[in-house]
Amino acid sequence: MAYLSRNTIELLGERVFTDYKRIPSLRGQYIQKVEPGTLATDLCGLKIDYYHLSRSGAVLGLTCSSQVETWVMDEDGNQLVYPLDGRTILIESNLRDSEEQRGRYHFTVAHEVAHQILDRMYPERCGRMAARIHYSMETSRPAYPITDWTEWQANALASSLLMPTELVMAALLRYDLAGGIKKLNKVFFPREYERFCQVSDTLEVSKQALALRLKRMGLLQENYLDDPYRLVNVEVDNEWQE
Numbered sequence: 001m002a003y004l005s006r007n008t009i010e011l012l013g014e015r016v017f018t019d020y021k022r023i024p025s026l027r028g029q030y031i032q033k034v035e036p037g038t039l040a041t042d043l044c045g046l047k048i049d050y051y052h053l054s055r056s057g058a059v060l061g062l063t064c065s066s067q068v069e070t071w072v073m074d075e076d077g078n079q080l081v082y083p084l085d086g087r088t089i090l091i092e093s094n095l096r097d098s099e100e101q102r103g104r105y106h107f108t109v110a111h112e113v114a115h116q117i118l119d120r121m122y123p124e125r126c127g128r129m130a131a132r133i134h135y136s137m138e139t140s141r142p143a144y145p146i147t148d149w150t151e152w153q154a155n156a157l158a159s160s161l162l163m164p165t166e167l168v169m170a171a172l173l174r175y176d177l178a179g180g181i182k183k184l185n186k187v188f189f190p191r192e193y194e195r196f197c198q199v200s201d202t203l204e205v206s207k208q209a210l211a212l213r214l215k216r217m218g219l220l221q222e223n224y225l226d227d228p229y230r231l232v233n234v235e236v237d238n239e240w241q242e
Contacts, residue, residue, distance in 0.1 A: 006156055006216075010160055012121070013164065017166070023042050032171065034110075037109060045087065046087050046088065047088045049091070050096055053072060059135055060108045061108040061109065062090050065116060066084075068083075070084060084133070091108060106204055111154050115150075159213050163210065174199075184225055185228045186228050
């Protein structure tokens with residue numbers, strides 16, 4: 001399997017976004033966010049279908065660039081055999097129907113699109129895993145150390161596809177965050193946090209995904225999104241050490 005650098009993945013994401021802006025239905029329009037469904041169907045020629053993908057709900061999406069069969073479930077919980085044709089993305093239907101999880105839904109679609117793009121552009125990276133089904137699992141943060149580079153690369157490309165630098169910078173400028181965020185903390189820095197949330201809403205991505213993207217772009221120094229009161233502990237520890 002070929003290992004792609006983050007810089008290579010970013011360049012690929014920029015190329016895809018350039019093509020995205022040329023989609024006939026988007027020409028001449030002001031684009032402030034990427035619609036992953038349009039990216040999948042209109043640009044990449046993929047089909048998106050919706051089923052229950054696991055009884056626990058842990059599987060959010062899946063795809064395969066080869067023709068294979070997989071198990072899905074209908075609304076009554078009956079198992080069905082679904083023949084993947086190499087150009088289809090399956091998404092957990094509950095994820096699509098949840099307004100609260102819109103950001104996660106968008107990232108899941110982008111993640112599966114990323115697998116399709118990478119498999120087509122770098123078929124040698126799959127090797128003997130050409131018929132591998134790629135799964136998007138419910139998780140709140142990337143795992144380190146990285147043990148599955150295929151998934152890491154898909155996550156990195158999905159982030160670039162969903163949050164192109166051009167759109168991120170435009171949204172930050174719109175909400176007076178063009179200089180970046182020093183400390184993302186809703187308790188102690190509520191104004192910056194509210195603006196950050198507005199950027200997240202504009203791009204229609206989750207706060208977690210946006211925070212990671214800004215961190216990688218060098219536009220977020222300290223992230224207290226998961227635990228805003230951790231800042232108190234950090235300040236106390238620093239004062240004690242002095």
